[in-house]
Amino acid sequence: MGNIWAIAQRELRSYFVSPVAYAVGALFVLISSVLFALILNQAQTASIQPLFANFAVIFLFVVPGLTMRLLAEEQRTGTLELLLTAPVRDYELVFGKFLGVLLLLLILLAITLVYPAVIMLAGNPDRGPIAAAYLGVILQGAAFLAIGLFASSLTQNQIIAFLLAFVILLLLWLADGLSQMTGGRIGDLFRFLSITRHFDDFPRGVIDTRHIVYFVSVIAAALFFTVQSVQARRWR
Amino acid sequence: MITVKNLTKYYGPRAAIRDLNFEVAKGEILGFLGPNGAGKTTTMRILTGYMPPTSGTATVAGYNVFTHSIEARRHVGYLPESVPLYTEMEVADYLRFMAKIRGVPGRNQGARVDYVMQALNLTHVRDRIIGKLSKGYRQRVGIAQALVADPDVLILDEPTIGLDPKQIIETRNLIRGLAGDHTVILSTHILPEVSATCQRVLIINDGEIAAEDTPENLTRRLRGAETLQVEVRGPREAVVGQLRALPHVMDVTVAGGADGTNTYTVACALGHDLREQLAATVVGQGWGLLELRPVRLSLEEIFLEIITEENESADELVEA
Numbered sequence: 001m002g003n004i005w006a007i008a009q010r011e012l013r014s015y016f017v018s019p020v021a022y023a024v025g026a027l028f029v030l031i032s033s034v035l036f037a038l039i040l041n042q043a044q045t046a047s048i049q050p051l052f053a054n055f056a057v058i059f060l061f062v063v064p065g066l067t068m069r070l071l072a073e074e075q076r077t078g079t080l081e082l083l084l085t086a087p088v089r090d091y092e093l094v095f096g097k098f099l100g101v102l103l104l105l106l107i108l109l110a111i112t113l114v115y116p117a118v119i120m121l122a123g124n125p126d127r128g129p130i131a132a133a134y135l136g137v138i139l140q141g142a143a144f145l146a147i148g149l150f151a152s153s154l155t156q157n158q159i160i161a162f163l164l165a166f167v168i169l170l171l172l173w174l175a176d177g178l179s180q181m182t183g184g185r186i187g188d189l190f191r192f193l194s195i196t197r198h199f200d201d202f203p204r205g206v207i208d209t210r211h212i213v214y215f216v217s218v219i220a221a222a223l224f225f226t227v228q229s230v231q232a233r234r235w236r
Numbered sequence: 237m238i239t240v241k242n243l244t245k246y247y248g249p250r251a252a253i254r255d256l257n258f259e260v261a262k263g264e265i266l267g268f269l270g271p272n273g274a275g276k277t278t279t280m281r282i283l284t285g286y287m288p289p290t291s292g293t294a295t296v297a298g299y300n301v302f303t304h305s306i307e308a309r310r311h312v313g314y315l316p317e318s319v320p321l322y323t324e325m326e327v328a329d330y331l332r333f334m335a336k337i338r339g340v341p342g343r344n345q346g347a348r349v350d351y352v353m354q355a356l357n358l359t360h361v362r363d364r365i366i367g368k369l370s371k372g373y374r375q376r377v378g379i380a381q382a383l384v385a386d387p388d389v390l391i392l393d394e395p396t397i398g399l400d401p402k403q404i405i406e407t408r409n410l411i412r413g414l415a416g417d418h419t420v421i422l423s424t425h426i427l428p429e430v431s432a433t434c435q436r437v438l439i440i441n442d443g444e445i446a447a448e449d450t451p452e453n454l455t456r457r458l459r460g461a462e463t464l465q466v467e468v469r470g471p472r473e474a475v476v477g478q479l480r481a482l483p484h485v486m487d488v489t490v491a492g493g494a495d496g497t498n499t500y501t502v503a504c505a506l507g508h509d510l511r512e513q514l515a516a517t518v519v520g521q522g523w524g525l526l527e528l529r530p531v532r533l534s535l536e537e538i539f540l541e542i543i544t545e546e547n548e549s550a551d552e553l554v555e556a
Binding site: 010079082084235 | 320321325
């Protein structure tokens with residue numbers, strides 16, 4: 001646990017000394033603020049649910065930007081060699097990286113608490129669904145991050161890591177549409193994989209165990225494959 | 237402290253190292269010498285637990301580096317050839333991080349970081365960003381991180397590359413000072429470094445051990461032919477003729493063309509000391525014998541000799 005925390009801490013701090021965290025963070029706040037303003041203006045109701053429905057789209061661009069360097073950069077500069085020869089287990093390294101970027105995402109999400117605060121000033125929204133929506137957004141964000149981390153483990157090139165993560169996330173995001181298009185068994189599979197289908201209940205205030213299991217499984221699978229990918233690197 | 241048995245590593249069909257066998261005693265400094273691509277880095281990467289061997293075993297501090305990798309890694313400090321560092325971090329923060337993941341207990345971390353910064357003369361740059369430091373400083377930060385957990389075994393891949401002459405001497409002194417408490421393996425292609433720091437040399441070529449000995453013994457063993465250098469005042473052709481006529485002499489070469497004082501290099505078969513006979517001959521002819529000395533090959537020449545013996549493409553080597 002000490003190793004995981006040490007790696008997570010270092011990772012988080014390094015985001016704040018590089019321009020990446022600020023650039024991606026600014027992008028995140030900008031897009032979500034614009035969306036928030038548009039939604040408020042059109043709906044004219046003190047409701048925040050439509051904003052959360054759009055978080056998947058924002059994450060689609062922001063998350064690969066946050067995760068692309070995690071392992072790719074360490075491979076390019078060779079610092080991975082020092083981590084892999086330290087008495088640190090491969091899973092500790094992967095968990096530490098994941099925890100580091102997850103903490104950054106939580107910081108970014110903390111900024112968005114401004115939106116519900118604004119709404120509460122203007123009206124009296126139901127707090128339950130907002131809390132549930134945040135749980136959903138965090139689970140969804142964590143799943144995206146884990147997939148991004150996996151993409152970053154496959155290459156030394158940050159741009160490739162970004163694109164790879166983006167494509168995987170895009171497919172998961174479009175899976176619902178694909179399931180309607182194909183139908184049948186394959187359609188069922190796509191529906192099962194669909195991020196949106198598993199997310200949509202949260203902003204409605206419904207916390208369904210199946211959806212939580214889905215996101216936790218995605219996180220576990222992506223982290224598992226990342227550990228495998230780091231281990232495979234040793235055999236080359 | 238380190239035992240390597242039949243160590244072999246293939247990258248695809250190509251063998252990077254084949255059947256390496258060697259041991260390093262506690263407190264010893266072993267030098268790895270060899271051209272680029274000889275397998276030095278591969279061997280070091282296996283010993284540090286970075287990659288597993290294809291076959292064979294290696295143990296460090298009693299732990300098999302493959303089956304008990306984490307335990308073995310606890311005893312090793314490593315400086316990779318490219319000196320990878322987190323360039324956005326400050327020196328002291330970076331060393332602290334390395335101390336943490338290398339398992340230094342929390343209460344000792346500050347003291348260990350201070351100690352290695354002092355040992356490597358980094359204290360005055362402790363708050364500087366690593367990426368803004370010169371190559372020499374970065375190299376020292378690299379050595380500092382290898383030392384920070386006070387490991388039993390230090391594995392240093394080209395530790396003095398990129399340093400200025402003063403820093404090279406300081407670093408060599410530092411490495412020599414580590415012997416006794418620490419077991420050190422260092423690789424280099426700078427030959428004076430080996431004789432300056434190492435107690436034993438292991439020459440690797442093409443994935444195999446080409447020679448293993450002390451720097452002194454290696455020099456002796458590899459002279460191949462005994463070579464004498466003689467400075468004689470006398471007629472050039474006649475001197476060459478007389479020297480050639482001596483038993484066991486294989487070759488005589490002359491620097492300088494005119495009669496008078498010339499330096500002759502005499503190569504003779506191994507195990508025959510011709511100095512007395514040679515002196516008697518020269519003096520007997522009434523020529524002036526000004527100097528007579530055996531020539532010892534420098535490690536540099538030995539290195540080339542060993543490699544060229546086994547490798548036909550000598551030209552490639554000189555370039556490397």
